[in-house]
Amino acid sequence: MREEGIPSGKTAIEGIQKDKRTFKNSRNSIMDKTMPAFLLFCAVISILTTVGIVYILFTETYHFFQKVPFKEFIASGTWSPLFEPKQFGIWPLLSGTLLITVIACLVAIPLGLAAAIYLSEYAPKAVRKVIKPILEVLAGVPTIVYGYFALTFMTPIIRVLFPDVGIFNALSAGIVVGIMIIPMVCSLSEDAMSAVPRSLRDGAYALGATKFEVALKIVVPAAFSGIVASSVLAFSRAIGETMIVTVAAGATPKLTANPFDSIQTMTAYIVQVSLGDTPHGTVEYGSIFAVGATLFLITFVLNIVAQYLAKRFREEY
Amino acid sequence: MNTIIEIDKLNLFYSDFHALRNVSLEIPEKAITAFIGPSGCGKSTLLRTFNRMNDMIQGTRIEGVCAIGGTDIYSDEVDVETLRKRVGMVFQQPNPFPKSIYDNIAYGPRLHGIKDRKKLDEIVETSLRSAALWEEVKDHLKRSAFSISGGQQQRLCIARALAVEPDILLMDEATSALDPISTLKIEELAQELKDRYTIVMVTHNMHQAARVSQQTVFFLNGEVVEYSDTEQLFSNPNDQRTEDYISGRFG
Numbered sequence: 001m002r003e004e005g006i007p008s009g010k011t012a013i014e015g016i017q018k019d020k021r022t023f024k025n026s027r028n029s030i031m032d033k034t035m036p037a038f039l040l041f042c043a044v045i046s047i048l049t050t051v052g053i054v055y056i057l058f059t060e061t062y063h064f065f066q067k068v069p070f071k072e073f074i075a076s077g078t079w080s081p082l083f084e085p086k087q088f089g090i091w092p093l094l095s096g097t098l099l100i101t102v103i104a105c106l107v108a109i110p111l112g113l114a115a116a117i118y119l120s121e122y123a124p125k126a127v128r129k130v131i132k133p134i135l136e137v138l139a140g141v142p143t144i145v146y147g148y149f150a151l152t153f154m155t156p157i158i159r160v161l162f163p164d165v166g167i168f169n170a171l172s173a174g175i176v177v178g179i180m181i182i183p184m185v186c187s188l189s190e191d192a193m194s195a196v197p198r199s200l201r202d203g204a205y206a207l208g209a210t211k212f213e214v215a216l217k218i219v220v221p222a223a224f225s226g227i228v229a230s231s232v233l234a235f236s237r238a239i240g241e242t243m244i245v246t247v248a249a250g251a252t253p254k255l256t257a258n259p260f261d262s263i264q265t266m267t268a269y270i271v272q273v274s275l276g277d278t279p280h281g282t283v284e285y286g287s288i289f290a291v292g293a294t295l296f297l298i299t300f301v302l303n304i305v306a307q308y309l310a311k312r313f314r315e316e317y
Numbered sequence: 318m319n320t321i322i323e324i325d326k327l328n329l330f331y332s333d334f335h336a337l338r339n340v341s342l343e344i345p346e347k348a349i350t351a352f353i354g355p356s357g358c359g360k361s362t363l364l365r366t367f368n369r370m371n372d373m374i375q376g377t378r379i380e381g382v383c384a385i386g387g388t389d390i391y392s393d394e395v396d397v398e399t400l401r402k403r404v405g406m407v408f409q410q411p412n413p414f415p416k417s418i419y420d421n422i423a424y425g426p427r428l429h430g431i432k433d434r435k436k437l438d439e440i441v442e443t444s445l446r447s448a449a450l451w452e453e454v455k456d457h458l459k460r461s462a463f464s465i466s467g468g469q470q471q472r473l474c475i476a477r478a479l480a481v482e483p484d485i486l487l488m489d490e491a492t493s494a495l496d497p498i499s500t501l502k503i504e505e506l507a508q509e510l511k512d513r514y515t516i517v518m519v520t521h522n523m524h525q526a527a528r529v530s531q532q533t534v535f536f537l538n539g540e541v542v543e544y545s546d547t548e549q550l551f552s553n554p555n556d557q558r559t560e561d562y563i564s565g566r567f568g
Contacts, residue, residue, distance in 0.1 A: 124375070199412035203474070206368060207425040207481055208402035217424075222415050 057296060060289035067283050073290065079253035079269075081284045082276075088287055090294060092253035096170065096263035097295075100245055103174025103259055104181060104238040109231050111178075112185025116227075119186070120193035121215040132187075139183040147247030150176035155248065162260065168250030171259040176248065177241050181234040188233065192226025193219050229310040236302035240295065242267035266291045318345035321485065321515050322367060327381035329362060331374060336362045338539040340381075344532070349507060349516045351526035351547065354536035355567070360519045363536070364487050367517065368404040369397050385485070402429060405478030406487040410494050411470035413462035413477075418454050421462045421473055425481035440480050448476035449506050468499025475506065479514075486510065488518040492525065504529050523563055527551050535559045 065073070068088045076089025115135075119128055154172040159165050196219050204214045220227065250262030251272055264272075270288045278284045322344035329337035337359045344350050352360035362371065369390060371377045382389050390400055402425075413421050422441040431437060441458065445451040450472040454465065462473055471491060478486060488507070492500040507516055507529055520526050526533050526547065533547040535556075543550060543559045554560045561567055 197412070199408060199410055200414060202370065202406075202408060203412040203414065203477075204424070205373070206370065206401055206406035206408075207428060207477065208398040208400075209428050210398055213428060217428075218414060 054296075057289055057293050060286060061293040064283070064286035064290045067286065068290075077255050079264075081273075081287050082278075086283065088283075088290075090266075090291070092255045093264060093266045093269055093291060094294070095255050095257065096245075096249070096253065097239055097265040097267070099170045099257060099259060099263060100174045100177055100241070100249060100265055101235060101238040103171060104178035104241075105231070105235055107175050107178025108181045108185050108234055108238075112182045112230075112234070113189055113227065115182065115186040116189035116193060117215050117220070120190050121211060121219060135183040135186055138180075139187070141180075143180065143241065143243040144247070146176050146180050147173075147244040150244055150248035165260045166250075166262055168248065168252075168262040169260050170249050170263045173245045173247075173249035174259065177238050177244050180241065180244065181237050184237060185230050185234045188230030189223070189227045192223035192230065195226070196222045225309045225312045229306045232302055232306040232309065236299045236306070239302070240267060240299050241265075242271060246271045266295050318348060320344065321346040321386060322517070323382070323384045323387075324363075324366075325382040325384075327363075327366070327379070327383055329359075329366065329371065329380075330376075330378040332376035336539050337366075340539075340541050342534060342541060342544060344515065344517060346515050347511060347513070348532060349511050349518060349530040350532040350534065351530035352517065352519045352534050352536060353521075353523055353526050353562075354542075355562070356521075358536040359539040360534075360536045361489055362539075364406075364489055364517060364519050367485065367487055368401050368406055370406065372397065402481045403483050404485045404487060405481065405483035406489065407471070407474050407478055407491045409490040411467055411474050413470050413473055416462060417459050418462050418465070418473060419458040421477050422480045425477060429481060444476040444480040445473075447479050447510065448472045449502065449509070450476055466499070468495050468502060471495060471499065471503060472506065475503070475510075479510075483514065485515045485517065488516065490519050490521060493521060500525075523551075535562065537562070 073088055073090055076087050077091050078087040078089050079092040080087045115131075119131060123131065150172045151167075154176055155165075155167060155169065158169065158172050159167075165171070200218055200222060201214050204218045209217070245265045246268040249265060249268060251264050251268065252262040253264040253269065254261055256263065269291055273284060273288045320343040322342070324340055324342045324344075327337055327340040328335070340359075340363060352364060354360050365371045366379070366383055367385065367390075371379075379391055383391060385400070385404065388395065414424060416424070419441055422444050423437045426437060426440050431440070442451060442455075445454065450469060453469060454460075454473075457464075462470065465473065471494075475486070475491075492503050495503065504525065507518070510516060511531075518526075518530065530547045533545070533550045534541055535543045535550065535554075535558075537558055543554060543556045545555070550559065551563055554563065
């Protein structure tokens with residue numbers, strides 16, 4: 001067909017036609033077509049899993065609220081699902097969780113931030129090369145190990161200082177949860193601080209600022225949203241922490257703000273029920289889904305807040 | 318003209334790299350001195366020696382004397398922060414802090430202990446006026462420093478440097494990221510400022526050096542090839558290499 005359009009170039013056209021076969025795919029085209037489908041399948045699995053989890057969580061929660069009034073769940077101050085009279089007020093578990101989380105954040109945010117400032121502003125390259133991997137190892141320690149660390153190391157120390165405290169207490173577990181999330185606060189804050197352009201630091205140094213002044217008045221404010229985001233993520237991580245609190249904080253749902261008390265967190269309650277011989281289909285069994293859904297909503301909102309903050313800090317400079 | 322910066326047989330090493338070789342110079346007070354030369358010739362390195370910004374680069378070693386106002390700034394009794402208060406610097410890229418225009422200017426004075434609001438207001442206004450920016454920003458000092466144009470940001474950075482009352486202003490290719498009109502404004506500004514401040518500028522732009530400066534230093538491979546009055550250097554260079562460079566044969 002083309003030959004008609006270009007009368008003079010017959011030999012060239014023939015050449016092109018001869019070459020045509022090289023445009024055919026000589027390799028295995030089945031591979032090329034099936035691979036994307038397979039990869040999509042892999043991506044879909046994780047999405048479906050999430051959807052499935054959320055579905056089960058909320059249908060079971062729905063069934064639970066068929067038996068227990070929602071009003072009792074949010075208004076009662078007692079959580080006693082395993083003995084009569086059964087009461088399902090979420091507040092004791094919520095306060096236990098919050099107590100642990102607040103203690104953990106009081107430990108992790110100042111220490112993590114200080115470590116991040118050191119790593120980002122002061123540490124010579126060689127020191128950084130050693131400390132960062134150690135922090136990452138710390139983040140990889142199984143939480144059950146931290147749990148026993150709390151029970152067999154932290155608690156005895158607390159009991160030496162305060163002899164009246166029981167073996168299971170919120171303080172010990174809270175401190176150790178805090179230690180567990182230090183690497184997270186440190187590493188994310190350090191990323192945010194390292195992302196502050198060098199030119200900003202130079203500008204401040206050139207005005208006669210000391211290293212500490214640059215760190216505190218230029219780098220930290222410039223990285224502030226990132227630091228806040230890391231703290232929120234750490235907060236949400238502390239809320240969801242399970243093993244440490246199960247091992248070291250006790251199993252006493254109690255509406256209290258006293259760190260020396262034995263308490264129970266939402267996660268620890270779920271563990272207690274799932275490990276015990278609570279029959280499937282009972283109200284007690286259903287209650288773990290209601291607690292799980294509460295937990296899910298809290299961490300979900302916190303993660304969204306953290307992401308929003310992290311997005312904002314990118315626009316700061 | 319009085320000499321304010323005196324450099325004698327200065328050698329600077331970045332680890333193994335010999336960045337400045339036996340540099341000796343005398344820089345006059347209240348005038349503009351331009352450093353020219355191809356990339357990597359050491360002109361910025363020498364500039365950053367004057368406020369000891371090189372200190373922050375690990376492995377930097379300095380031999381010889383670099384004296385400002387008669388004091389060797391590398392001697393032990395010199396306080397680096399005080400030195401940098403006296404020797405201000407403006408960088409290649411405008412680098413305002415992520416703060417308001419006002420807080421950018423007030424940052425330096427606050428650092429050095431001025432807390433009185435009235436005094437700060439006064440400093441902000443004088444500095445912005447000196448940097449020929451006051452009229453453009455006086456009605457929105459509380460706005461972010463990023464809300465103004467690149468040229469204005471660079472003048473803001475000059476104002477910020479002036480706010481701590483330096484004697485010397487170092488400009489490290491301060492116009493290379495700016496458009497021609499903003500560049501012209503900065504050049505005019507430099508002309509005005511030279512009556513009150515000693516200005517040392519590094520520039521890639523030979524025309525700029527010729528337009529603005531009174532003294533020009535030509536660097537090549539870490540050495541000073543030629544140092545003389547700007548007019549003399551551009552019209553009648555002594556060294557063949559200078560002539561080759563200014564006539565565009567290399568660099």
